[in-house]
Amino acid sequence: MTPPETGRLDVRKTYKLYVGGAFPRSESGRSYPVHDAKGRFLANAAHASRKDARDAVQAARKAFPGWSTRTPYNRGQVVYRVAEVLEGRRAQLAEEVQHGEGLSRRQAETAVDAAVDRLVWYAGWADKLAQVVGGTNPVAGPYFTFSVPEPTGVVAVLAPQGSSLLGLVSVLAPVVVTGNTAVVAASADRPLPAVTLAEVLATSDVPGGVVNLLTGSLADTAPTLASHMDVNAVDLTGLAGDPEEATRLEQLAAENLKRVLRPPDAEPDWTTGPGLDRMTRFLETKTVWHPVGV
Template sequence: MSERLAVKKTYKLAIGGKFPRSESGRSYQVADSAGEFLANAAWASRKDARDAVAAARKAFPGWSGATAYNRGQVLYRVAEVMEGRRAQFVDEVARGEGLARQRAEKAVDEAIDRWVWYAGWADKIAHVVGSSNSVAGPYFDFSVPEPTGVVAVLAPQRSSLLGLVSVLAPAVVSGNTVVLAASYERPLPAITLSEVLATSDVPGGVVNVLTGRVGDTAPALASHMDVNAIDLAGAAGDTEHAHELELAAAENLKRVVRAPGAEPDWTAEPGLERITAHLETKTVWHPVGI
Protein backbone atom coordinates (compact mmCIF):
# COMPACT_ATOMS: atom_id res chain seq x y z
CA MET A 1 0.00 0.00 0.00
CA SER A 2 1.19 3.54 -0.73
CA GLU A 3 1.80 6.09 2.01
CA ARG A 4 -1.05 8.43 2.89
CA LEU A 5 -1.01 11.87 1.39
CA ALA A 6 -0.28 14.64 3.86
CA VAL A 7 -3.33 16.60 4.98
CA LYS A 8 -2.05 20.16 4.70
CA LYS A 9 -3.94 22.50 6.96
CA THR A 10 -5.04 26.01 6.10
CA TYR A 11 -6.02 27.87 9.24
CA LYS A 12 -8.33 30.87 9.46
CA LEU A 13 -8.68 33.86 11.77
CA ALA A 14 -10.68 33.82 15.01
CA ILE A 15 -13.11 36.74 15.20
CA GLY A 16 -16.32 36.98 17.20
CA GLY A 17 -16.38 33.29 18.10
CA LYS A 18 -16.14 32.27 14.43
CA PHE A 19 -13.28 31.30 12.14
CA PRO A 20 -13.50 33.48 9.02
CA ARG A 21 -11.02 33.72 6.18
CA SER A 22 -9.14 36.98 5.87
CA GLU A 23 -11.11 39.47 3.80
CA SER A 24 -7.92 39.93 1.78
CA GLY A 25 -8.08 36.29 0.69
CA ARG A 26 -4.37 35.95 1.44
CA SER A 27 -2.53 33.30 3.39
CA TYR A 28 1.11 32.42 3.97
CA GLN A 29 3.15 29.31 4.64
CA VAL A 30 4.27 28.59 8.19
CA ALA A 31 7.51 26.61 8.46
CA ASP A 32 9.17 24.95 11.42
CA SER A 33 12.62 25.90 12.72
CA ALA A 34 14.21 23.66 10.08
CA GLY A 35 12.29 25.27 7.23
CA GLU A 36 9.84 22.39 6.76
CA PHE A 37 6.22 23.20 5.92
CA LEU A 38 3.79 23.09 8.84
CA ALA A 39 0.57 24.76 7.66
CA ASN A 40 -0.95 27.74 5.89
CA ALA A 41 -2.12 30.64 8.05
CA ALA A 42 -4.44 33.51 7.17
CA TRP A 43 -2.82 36.87 6.45
CA ALA A 44 -4.96 39.39 8.29
CA SER A 45 -5.60 42.86 6.89
CA ARG A 46 -6.51 46.19 8.46
CA LYS A 47 -10.16 45.39 7.69
CA ASP A 48 -9.84 42.16 9.68
CA ALA A 49 -8.35 44.17 12.55
CA ARG A 50 -11.32 46.55 12.52
CA ASP A 51 -13.76 43.62 12.44
CA ALA A 52 -11.96 42.07 15.42
CA VAL A 53 -12.24 45.33 17.38
CA ALA A 54 -15.97 45.49 16.64
CA ALA A 55 -16.39 41.90 17.87
CA ALA A 56 -14.39 42.63 21.02
CA ARG A 57 -16.48 45.73 21.77
CA LYS A 58 -19.70 43.77 21.30
CA ALA A 59 -18.51 41.08 23.73
CA PHE A 60 -17.28 43.56 26.36
CA PRO A 61 -20.55 44.27 28.27
CA GLY A 62 -21.27 40.59 28.86
CA TRP A 63 -17.73 39.60 29.82
CA SER A 64 -17.06 42.60 32.06
CA GLY A 65 -20.52 42.23 33.60
CA ALA A 66 -19.94 38.61 34.61
CA THR A 67 -19.00 38.02 38.22
CA ALA A 68 -15.30 37.71 38.93
CA TYR A 69 -15.90 34.23 40.31
CA ASN A 70 -17.58 33.18 37.06
CA ARG A 71 -14.72 34.57 34.94
CA GLY A 72 -12.28 32.57 37.05
CA GLN A 73 -14.28 29.39 36.47
CA VAL A 74 -14.41 30.01 32.71
CA LEU A 75 -10.68 30.65 32.47
CA TYR A 76 -9.90 27.57 34.54
CA ARG A 77 -11.94 25.57 32.04
CA VAL A 78 -9.60 26.87 29.33
CA ALA A 79 -6.66 25.37 31.22
CA GLU A 80 -8.50 22.04 31.44
CA VAL A 81 -9.00 21.96 27.67
CA MET A 82 -5.39 23.03 27.09
CA GLU A 83 -4.30 20.06 29.19
CA GLY A 84 -6.38 17.76 26.99
CA ARG A 85 -4.60 19.08 23.89
CA ARG A 86 -1.17 19.09 25.52
CA ALA A 87 0.40 16.77 22.94
CA GLN A 88 -0.59 19.09 20.09
CA PHE A 89 0.78 22.14 21.89
CA VAL A 90 4.05 20.31 22.61
CA ASP A 91 4.45 19.39 18.94
CA GLU A 92 3.74 22.93 17.77
CA VAL A 93 6.08 24.54 20.31
CA ALA A 94 8.86 22.02 19.65
CA ARG A 95 8.74 22.41 15.87
CA GLY A 96 8.07 26.13 15.81
CA GLU A 97 10.70 27.12 18.37
CA GLY A 98 13.20 24.37 17.55
CA LEU A 99 13.14 22.92 21.05
CA ALA A 100 13.90 19.39 22.17
CA ARG A 101 10.71 17.59 23.17
CA GLN A 102 11.54 17.69 26.89
CA ARG A 103 12.02 21.46 26.82
CA ALA A 104 8.85 21.90 24.78
CA GLU A 105 6.88 19.83 27.32
CA LYS A 106 8.23 22.05 30.10
CA ALA A 107 7.23 25.20 28.21
CA VAL A 108 3.69 23.90 27.61
CA ASP A 109 3.27 22.83 31.24
CA GLU A 110 4.43 26.26 32.39
CA ALA A 111 1.96 27.92 30.01
CA ILE A 112 -0.95 25.86 31.36
CA ASP A 113 0.13 26.55 34.94
CA ARG A 114 0.44 30.26 34.11
CA TRP A 115 -3.14 30.27 32.78
CA VAL A 116 -4.36 28.64 36.01
CA TRP A 117 -2.38 31.20 38.05
CA TYR A 118 -4.05 34.12 36.30
CA ALA A 119 -7.49 32.48 36.48
CA GLY A 120 -7.07 32.34 40.25
CA TRP A 121 -6.68 36.13 40.38
CA ALA A 122 -10.09 36.78 38.82
CA ASP A 123 -11.92 37.13 42.15
CA LYS A 124 -8.91 38.39 44.15
CA ILE A 125 -7.44 41.30 42.23
CA ALA A 126 -10.16 43.75 43.37
CA HIS A 127 -9.33 43.03 47.01
CA VAL A 128 -5.62 43.66 46.42
CA VAL A 129 -5.72 46.85 44.35
CA GLY A 130 -9.09 48.25 45.54
CA SER A 131 -9.54 50.05 48.84
CA SER A 132 -11.90 51.58 51.36
CA ASN A 133 -10.72 55.17 51.82
CA SER A 134 -10.78 57.23 54.99
CA VAL A 135 -12.56 60.56 54.43
CA ALA A 136 -13.50 63.52 56.60
CA GLY A 137 -17.27 63.36 56.54
CA PRO A 138 -20.28 61.06 56.87
CA TYR A 139 -19.49 59.09 53.72
CA PHE A 140 -18.33 55.70 52.58
CA ASP A 141 -15.57 56.08 49.98
CA PHE A 142 -14.46 53.09 47.90
CA SER A 143 -11.92 52.77 45.10
CA VAL A 144 -12.85 49.86 42.85
CA PRO A 145 -10.86 48.51 39.85
CA GLU A 146 -12.74 48.07 36.58
CA PRO A 147 -11.67 46.75 33.17
CA THR A 148 -10.55 49.40 30.73
CA GLY A 149 -12.37 47.93 27.68
CA VAL A 150 -10.90 46.56 24.45
CA VAL A 151 -7.20 45.70 24.65
CA ALA A 152 -4.96 45.11 21.63
CA VAL A 153 -2.16 42.65 22.41
CA LEU A 154 0.90 42.07 20.24
CA ALA A 155 1.99 38.56 21.16
CA PRO A 156 5.70 37.84 21.68
CA GLN A 157 7.39 36.82 18.45
CA ARG A 158 9.65 34.14 19.94
CA SER A 159 7.83 32.54 22.88
CA SER A 160 4.87 31.14 20.98
CA LEU A 161 2.84 29.78 23.92
CA LEU A 162 4.22 30.72 27.34
CA GLY A 163 4.84 34.31 26.26
CA LEU A 164 1.46 34.36 24.54
CA VAL A 165 -0.38 33.23 27.68
CA SER A 166 1.63 35.68 29.79
CA VAL A 167 0.25 38.66 27.85
CA LEU A 168 -3.23 37.37 26.98
CA ALA A 169 -4.46 35.96 30.30
CA PRO A 170 -3.83 39.11 32.40
CA ALA A 171 -5.85 41.18 29.93
CA VAL A 172 -8.96 38.99 29.93
CA VAL A 173 -9.01 37.92 33.59
CA SER A 174 -10.22 41.32 34.82
CA GLY A 175 -13.03 41.60 32.25
CA ASN A 176 -11.35 43.17 29.23
CA THR A 177 -11.83 41.80 25.73
CA VAL A 178 -8.83 41.31 23.46
CA VAL A 179 -7.66 41.54 19.88
CA LEU A 180 -4.48 39.47 19.69
CA ALA A 181 -1.92 39.80 16.89
CA ALA A 182 -0.11 36.44 16.93
CA SER A 183 3.55 35.75 16.21
CA TYR A 184 4.17 35.86 12.45
CA GLU A 185 6.64 32.97 12.25
CA ARG A 186 5.16 30.89 15.09
CA PRO A 187 1.39 31.36 14.98
CA LEU A 188 0.22 27.77 15.43
CA PRO A 189 0.00 27.73 19.27
CA ALA A 190 -2.10 30.92 19.10
CA ILE A 191 -4.39 29.32 16.51
CA THR A 192 -4.75 26.16 18.60
CA LEU A 193 -5.45 28.29 21.67
CA SER A 194 -8.22 30.07 19.76
CA GLU A 195 -9.76 26.66 19.07
CA VAL A 196 -9.45 25.83 22.78
CA LEU A 197 -11.24 29.07 23.67
CA ALA A 198 -14.02 28.30 21.19
CA THR A 199 -14.61 24.88 22.76
CA SER A 200 -14.43 26.18 26.33
CA ASP A 201 -16.99 28.49 27.95
CA VAL A 202 -15.37 31.74 26.80
CA PRO A 203 -18.00 33.86 25.01
CA GLY A 204 -17.37 34.61 21.35
CA GLY A 205 -15.53 37.88 20.79
CA VAL A 206 -13.75 37.94 24.16
CA VAL A 207 -10.52 36.87 22.44
CA ASN A 208 -10.01 37.52 18.73
CA VAL A 209 -6.87 36.21 17.03
CA LEU A 210 -5.22 37.72 13.97
CA THR A 211 -2.37 36.02 12.13
CA GLY A 212 -0.03 37.52 9.55
CA ARG A 213 2.50 40.34 9.71
CA VAL A 214 2.10 42.45 12.83
CA GLY A 215 3.16 45.45 10.77
CA ASP A 216 -0.08 45.15 8.78
CA THR A 217 -2.49 45.08 11.72
CA ALA A 218 -0.69 46.77 14.63
CA PRO A 219 -0.91 50.35 13.25
CA ALA A 220 -4.65 49.92 12.69
CA LEU A 221 -5.08 48.67 16.26
CA ALA A 222 -2.87 51.37 17.78
CA SER A 223 -4.77 54.17 16.04
CA HIS A 224 -8.26 52.67 16.43
CA MET A 225 -10.44 54.98 18.50
CA ASP A 226 -12.40 52.09 20.03
CA VAL A 227 -9.31 50.34 21.42
CA ASN A 228 -8.65 51.40 24.99
CA ALA A 229 -5.23 49.88 25.64
CA ILE A 230 -2.38 48.20 23.79
CA ASP A 231 0.36 45.82 24.94
CA LEU A 232 3.45 46.12 22.74
CA ALA A 233 5.18 42.94 23.93
CA GLY A 234 5.45 41.72 20.33
CA ALA A 235 7.47 44.80 19.33
CA ALA A 236 10.33 43.90 21.71
CA GLY A 237 13.65 45.09 20.34
CA ASP A 238 12.07 47.07 17.50
CA THR A 239 12.40 50.56 18.96
CA GLU A 240 11.33 52.46 15.85
CA HIS A 241 8.15 50.43 15.29
CA ALA A 242 7.25 50.58 18.98
CA HIS A 243 7.69 54.37 18.98
CA GLU A 244 5.38 54.74 15.97
CA LEU A 245 2.73 52.63 17.67
CA GLU A 246 2.99 54.66 20.89
CA LEU A 247 2.46 57.87 18.93
CA ALA A 248 -0.61 56.39 17.24
CA ALA A 249 -1.95 55.20 20.60
CA ALA A 250 -1.57 58.68 22.04
CA GLU A 251 -4.27 60.00 19.70
CA ASN A 252 -7.02 58.71 22.02
CA LEU A 253 -4.94 58.41 25.20
CA LYS A 254 -4.72 54.61 25.15
CA ARG A 255 -3.09 52.85 28.04
CA VAL A 256 0.20 51.48 26.70
CA VAL A 257 2.34 48.62 28.00
CA ARG A 258 5.62 49.61 26.42
CA ALA A 259 7.77 47.24 24.38
CA PRO A 260 10.81 45.89 26.24
CA GLY A 261 14.28 46.31 24.78
CA ALA A 262 14.48 42.55 24.27
CA GLU A 263 12.02 39.71 24.74
CA PRO A 264 11.97 38.96 28.48
CA ASP A 265 12.34 35.67 30.29
CA TRP A 266 8.72 34.52 30.36
CA THR A 267 9.49 31.81 32.92
CA ALA A 268 10.03 34.48 35.59
CA GLU A 269 7.36 35.22 38.22
CA PRO A 270 4.79 37.33 36.34
CA GLY A 271 3.55 39.58 39.13
CA LEU A 272 0.41 41.71 38.82
CA GLU A 273 1.73 44.50 36.62
CA ARG A 274 0.06 43.28 33.45
CA ILE A 275 -3.30 42.87 35.17
CA THR A 276 -3.23 46.34 36.70
CA ALA A 277 -2.03 47.88 33.42
CA HIS A 278 -5.46 47.18 31.93
CA LEU A 279 -7.57 48.41 34.86
CA GLU A 280 -9.26 51.73 35.60
CA THR A 281 -10.01 52.83 39.15
CA LYS A 282 -13.52 54.07 39.95
CA THR A 283 -14.03 55.91 43.22
CA VAL A 284 -17.53 55.85 44.68
CA TRP A 285 -18.87 58.09 47.46
CA HIS A 286 -21.99 57.12 49.38
CA PRO A 287 -23.56 58.85 52.36
CA VAL A 288 -23.60 56.93 55.61
CA GLY A 289 -27.15 55.94 56.49
CA ILE A 290 -28.72 56.68 59.85
Protein backbone atom coordinates in the same frame (compact mmCIF):
# COMPACT_ATOMS: atom_id res chain seq x y z
CA MET B 1 0.13 13.97 -4.48
CA THR B 2 -0.02 10.25 -4.31
CA PRO B 3 -0.66 8.63 -0.98
CA PRO B 4 2.22 6.73 0.58
CA GLU B 5 2.31 2.98 -0.09
CA THR B 6 1.38 2.18 3.47
CA GLY B 7 -0.77 4.02 5.98
CA ARG B 8 -3.26 6.75 5.27
CA LEU B 9 -2.90 10.26 3.96
CA ASP B 10 -3.05 12.66 6.90
CA VAL B 11 -5.72 15.34 7.04
CA ARG B 12 -4.00 18.67 7.35
CA LYS B 13 -5.41 21.53 9.33
CA THR B 14 -6.30 24.89 7.81
CA TYR B 15 -5.05 27.59 10.15
CA LYS B 16 -7.53 30.45 10.20
CA LEU B 17 -8.25 33.60 12.14
CA TYR B 18 -10.44 33.64 15.25
CA VAL B 19 -12.84 36.59 15.30
CA GLY B 20 -16.10 36.95 17.21
CA GLY B 21 -16.08 33.25 18.11
CA ALA B 22 -15.83 32.12 14.48
CA PHE B 23 -12.88 30.97 12.40
CA PRO B 24 -12.89 33.05 9.22
CA ARG B 25 -10.14 33.20 6.62
CA SER B 26 -8.76 36.64 6.06
CA GLU B 27 -11.28 38.79 4.23
CA SER B 28 -8.38 39.64 1.93
CA GLY B 29 -8.11 36.02 0.88
CA ARG B 30 -4.40 36.16 1.62
CA SER B 31 -2.35 33.56 3.41
CA TYR B 32 1.36 33.12 4.01
CA PRO B 33 3.61 30.12 4.43
CA VAL B 34 4.80 29.27 7.92
CA HIS B 35 8.10 27.50 8.31
CA ASP B 36 9.71 25.64 11.15
CA ALA B 37 12.91 26.77 12.82
CA LYS B 38 14.91 25.00 10.10
CA GLY B 39 13.04 26.66 7.28
CA ARG B 40 10.83 23.70 6.29
CA PHE B 41 7.28 24.42 5.28
CA LEU B 42 4.73 23.72 8.02
CA ALA B 43 1.45 25.23 6.88
CA ASN B 44 -0.23 28.23 5.34
CA ALA B 45 -1.66 30.67 7.85
CA ALA B 46 -4.21 33.42 7.24
CA HIS B 47 -2.65 36.80 6.58
CA ALA B 48 -4.92 39.19 8.49
CA SER B 49 -5.66 42.50 6.80
CA ARG B 50 -6.42 45.89 8.28
CA LYS B 51 -10.09 45.12 7.75
CA ASP B 52 -9.73 41.90 9.72
CA ALA B 53 -8.22 43.94 12.54
CA ARG B 54 -11.14 46.35 12.49
CA ASP B 55 -13.62 43.45 12.46
CA ALA B 56 -11.82 41.96 15.44
CA VAL B 57 -12.07 45.25 17.37
CA GLN B 58 -15.78 45.38 16.62
CA ALA B 59 -16.22 41.84 17.92
CA ALA B 60 -14.22 42.64 21.04
CA ARG B 61 -16.28 45.76 21.71
CA LYS B 62 -19.50 43.82 21.29
CA ALA B 63 -18.34 41.18 23.76
CA PHE B 64 -17.13 43.69 26.37
CA PRO B 65 -20.41 44.52 28.20
CA GLY B 66 -21.25 40.85 28.72
CA TRP B 67 -17.77 39.69 29.70
CA SER B 68 -16.94 42.60 31.97
CA THR B 69 -20.16 42.15 33.96
CA ARG B 70 -19.76 38.40 34.47
CA THR B 71 -19.12 37.71 38.13
CA PRO B 72 -15.43 37.39 38.93
CA TYR B 73 -16.10 33.83 40.11
CA ASN B 74 -17.54 33.01 36.71
CA ARG B 75 -14.64 34.58 34.82
CA GLY B 76 -12.24 32.65 37.00
CA GLN B 77 -14.00 29.41 36.15
CA VAL B 78 -13.98 30.15 32.45
CA VAL B 79 -10.23 30.85 32.46
CA TYR B 80 -9.68 27.70 34.52
CA ARG B 81 -11.72 25.81 31.94
CA VAL B 82 -9.34 27.07 29.26
CA ALA B 83 -6.52 25.48 31.25
CA GLU B 84 -8.44 22.21 31.45
CA VAL B 85 -9.05 22.06 27.72
CA LEU B 86 -5.49 23.13 26.97
CA GLU B 87 -4.23 20.30 29.15
CA GLY B 88 -5.98 17.88 26.82
CA ARG B 89 -4.25 19.36 23.79
CA ARG B 90 -0.74 19.26 25.24
CA ALA B 91 0.62 16.79 22.70
CA GLN B 92 -0.55 18.75 19.68
CA LEU B 93 0.68 22.04 21.08
CA ALA B 94 4.02 20.58 22.10
CA GLU B 95 4.55 19.49 18.53
CA GLU B 96 3.68 22.91 17.14
CA VAL B 97 5.85 24.69 19.70
CA GLN B 98 8.71 22.25 19.12
CA HIS B 99 8.77 22.80 15.38
CA GLY B 100 7.97 26.49 15.40
CA GLU B 101 10.48 27.45 18.07
CA GLY B 102 13.09 24.80 17.25
CA LEU B 103 13.03 23.30 20.73
CA SER B 104 13.59 19.75 21.84
CA ARG B 105 10.47 17.76 22.48
CA ARG B 106 11.11 17.97 26.20
CA GLN B 107 11.62 21.74 26.16
CA ALA B 108 8.42 22.18 24.16
CA GLU B 109 6.47 20.05 26.63
CA THR B 110 7.82 22.13 29.50
CA ALA B 111 6.67 25.31 27.77
CA VAL B 112 3.19 23.92 27.19
CA ASP B 113 2.92 22.75 30.79
CA ALA B 114 3.98 26.20 31.98
CA ALA B 115 1.31 27.78 29.78
CA VAL B 116 -1.37 25.59 31.35
CA ASP B 117 -0.10 26.42 34.82
CA ARG B 118 -0.05 30.12 34.04
CA LEU B 119 -3.70 30.02 33.05
CA VAL B 120 -4.51 28.33 36.33
CA TRP B 121 -2.56 31.01 38.21
CA TYR B 122 -4.37 33.85 36.50
CA ALA B 123 -7.78 32.13 36.79
CA GLY B 124 -7.50 32.36 40.55
CA TRP B 125 -6.93 36.11 40.43
CA ALA B 126 -10.36 36.88 38.97
CA ASP B 127 -12.11 37.07 42.33
CA LYS B 128 -9.15 38.23 44.43
CA LEU B 129 -7.58 41.20 42.71
CA ALA B 130 -10.28 43.69 43.74
CA GLN B 131 -9.42 43.16 47.39
CA VAL B 132 -5.71 43.53 46.75
CA VAL B 133 -5.84 46.71 44.65
CA GLY B 134 -9.14 48.22 45.82
CA GLY B 135 -10.72 49.03 49.15
CA THR B 136 -12.34 51.71 51.22
CA ASN B 137 -10.86 55.19 51.53
CA PRO B 138 -10.78 56.74 55.02
CA VAL B 139 -11.89 60.22 53.96
CA ALA B 140 -12.14 63.14 56.37
CA GLY B 141 -15.89 63.55 56.29
CA PRO B 142 -19.24 61.78 56.64
CA TYR B 143 -18.90 59.74 53.46
CA PHE B 144 -18.51 56.09 52.62
CA THR B 145 -15.91 56.00 49.88
CA PHE B 146 -14.49 53.00 48.11
CA SER B 147 -12.36 52.26 45.07
CA VAL B 148 -12.70 49.24 42.82
CA PRO B 149 -10.71 48.06 39.80
CA GLU B 150 -12.58 47.81 36.53
CA PRO B 151 -11.44 46.59 33.12
CA THR B 152 -10.34 49.36 30.79
CA GLY B 153 -12.19 47.96 27.75
CA VAL B 154 -10.83 46.57 24.48
CA VAL B 155 -7.13 45.79 24.68
CA ALA B 156 -4.98 45.20 21.60
CA VAL B 157 -2.16 42.80 22.39
CA LEU B 158 0.90 42.33 20.22
CA ALA B 159 1.97 38.91 21.42
CA PRO B 160 5.64 38.00 21.85
CA GLN B 161 7.39 37.00 18.63
CA GLY B 162 9.54 34.32 20.22
CA SER B 163 7.54 32.39 22.78
CA SER B 164 4.58 31.35 20.68
CA LEU B 165 2.44 29.71 23.35
CA LEU B 166 3.78 30.42 26.85
CA GLY B 167 4.48 34.03 25.93
CA LEU B 168 1.10 34.37 24.29
CA VAL B 169 -0.76 32.96 27.27
CA SER B 170 1.31 35.14 29.62
CA VAL B 171 0.15 38.32 27.89
CA LEU B 172 -3.41 37.26 27.07
CA ALA B 173 -4.59 35.73 30.35
CA PRO B 174 -3.97 38.84 32.51
CA VAL B 175 -5.89 41.00 30.05
CA VAL B 176 -9.06 38.92 29.89
CA VAL B 177 -9.25 37.48 33.40
CA THR B 178 -10.04 40.95 34.76
CA GLY B 179 -12.89 41.51 32.29
CA ASN B 180 -11.25 43.18 29.30
CA THR B 181 -11.75 41.81 25.82
CA ALA B 182 -8.75 41.35 23.56
CA VAL B 183 -7.57 41.49 19.99
CA VAL B 184 -4.31 39.60 19.77
CA ALA B 185 -1.80 39.79 16.96
CA ALA B 186 0.04 36.49 17.23
CA SER B 187 3.75 35.92 16.60
CA ALA B 188 4.15 36.55 12.88
CA ASP B 189 6.62 33.74 12.20
CA ARG B 190 5.24 31.27 14.74
CA PRO B 191 1.46 31.65 14.57
CA LEU B 192 0.36 28.01 14.67
CA PRO B 193 0.14 27.49 18.44
CA ALA B 194 -1.97 30.67 18.63
CA VAL B 195 -4.52 29.26 16.22
CA THR B 196 -4.65 26.02 18.18
CA LEU B 197 -5.10 28.05 21.37
CA ALA B 198 -8.01 29.79 19.64
CA GLU B 199 -9.58 26.37 19.08
CA VAL B 200 -9.12 25.69 22.77
CA LEU B 201 -10.78 28.98 23.66
CA ALA B 202 -13.69 28.28 21.31
CA THR B 203 -14.43 25.05 23.14
CA SER B 204 -13.99 26.24 26.71
CA ASP B 205 -16.87 28.58 27.53
CA VAL B 206 -15.06 31.78 26.55
CA PRO B 207 -17.80 33.83 24.89
CA GLY B 208 -17.19 34.69 21.25
CA GLY B 209 -15.42 38.00 20.81
CA VAL B 210 -13.74 38.03 24.22
CA VAL B 211 -10.53 36.89 22.56
CA ASN B 212 -9.90 37.57 18.89
CA LEU B 213 -6.79 36.27 17.27
CA LEU B 214 -5.07 37.55 14.16
CA THR B 215 -2.16 35.95 12.35
CA GLY B 216 0.04 37.58 9.75
CA SER B 217 2.39 40.48 9.45
CA LEU B 218 2.25 43.12 12.20
CA ALA B 219 2.83 45.74 9.54
CA ASP B 220 -0.82 45.42 8.54
CA THR B 221 -2.56 44.80 11.83
CA ALA B 222 -0.53 46.61 14.49
CA PRO B 223 -0.88 50.23 13.24
CA THR B 224 -4.59 49.65 12.68
CA LEU B 225 -5.02 48.47 16.25
CA ALA B 226 -2.79 51.18 17.75
CA SER B 227 -4.69 53.95 15.99
CA HIS B 228 -8.20 52.48 16.31
CA MET B 229 -10.45 54.89 18.20
CA ASP B 230 -12.45 52.08 19.81
CA VAL B 231 -9.42 50.39 21.36
CA ASN B 232 -8.72 51.46 24.94
CA ALA B 233 -5.26 50.06 25.48
CA VAL B 234 -2.40 48.47 23.61
CA ASP B 235 0.27 46.05 24.76
CA LEU B 236 3.35 46.43 22.54
CA THR B 237 5.28 43.47 23.99
CA GLY B 238 5.51 41.86 20.55
CA LEU B 239 7.69 44.75 19.37
CA ALA B 240 10.53 43.93 21.77
CA GLY B 241 13.74 44.89 19.97
CA ASP B 242 12.00 47.23 17.52
CA PRO B 243 11.95 50.57 19.38
CA GLU B 244 11.28 52.61 16.24
CA GLU B 245 8.05 50.85 15.39
CA ALA B 246 7.07 50.82 19.08
CA THR B 247 7.54 54.60 19.22
CA ARG B 248 5.46 55.07 16.09
CA LEU B 249 2.63 52.96 17.48
CA GLU B 250 2.77 54.74 20.86
CA GLN B 251 2.36 58.02 19.00
CA LEU B 252 -0.64 56.63 17.12
CA ALA B 253 -2.10 55.40 20.40
CA ALA B 254 -1.96 58.93 21.83
CA GLU B 255 -4.82 60.05 19.60
CA ASN B 256 -7.43 58.66 22.01
CA LEU B 257 -5.15 58.41 25.06
CA LYS B 258 -4.82 54.64 24.94
CA ARG B 259 -3.09 53.03 27.87
CA VAL B 260 0.21 51.79 26.44
CA LEU B 261 2.39 49.00 27.73
CA ARG B 262 5.79 49.63 26.15
CA PRO B 263 7.82 46.67 24.92
CA PRO B 264 10.92 45.53 26.82
CA ASP B 265 14.31 45.82 25.09
CA ALA B 266 14.35 42.09 24.53
CA GLU B 267 11.75 39.43 24.96
CA PRO B 268 11.63 38.44 28.62
CA ASP B 269 12.02 34.96 30.05
CA TRP B 270 8.40 33.88 30.32
CA THR B 271 9.16 31.05 32.70
CA THR B 272 9.66 33.43 35.62
CA GLY B 273 6.62 34.08 37.75
CA PRO B 274 4.53 37.11 36.79
CA GLY B 275 3.49 39.88 39.15
CA LEU B 276 0.29 41.87 39.09
CA ASP B 277 1.56 44.43 36.58
CA ARG B 278 0.09 42.87 33.48
CA MET B 279 -3.33 42.88 35.13
CA THR B 280 -3.26 46.28 36.80
CA ARG B 281 -1.90 47.94 33.67
CA PHE B 282 -5.23 47.33 31.94
CA LEU B 283 -7.47 48.27 34.85
CA GLU B 284 -9.13 51.52 35.79
CA THR B 285 -9.81 52.52 39.36
CA LYS B 286 -13.35 53.70 40.01
CA THR B 287 -13.92 55.65 43.22
CA VAL B 288 -17.44 55.92 44.60
CA TRP B 289 -18.68 58.35 47.25
CA HIS B 290 -21.90 58.29 49.24
CA PRO B 291 -22.86 60.42 52.23
CA VAL B 292 -23.36 58.81 55.61
CA GLY B 293 -26.23 60.14 57.73
CA VAL B 294 -29.62 59.39 59.17
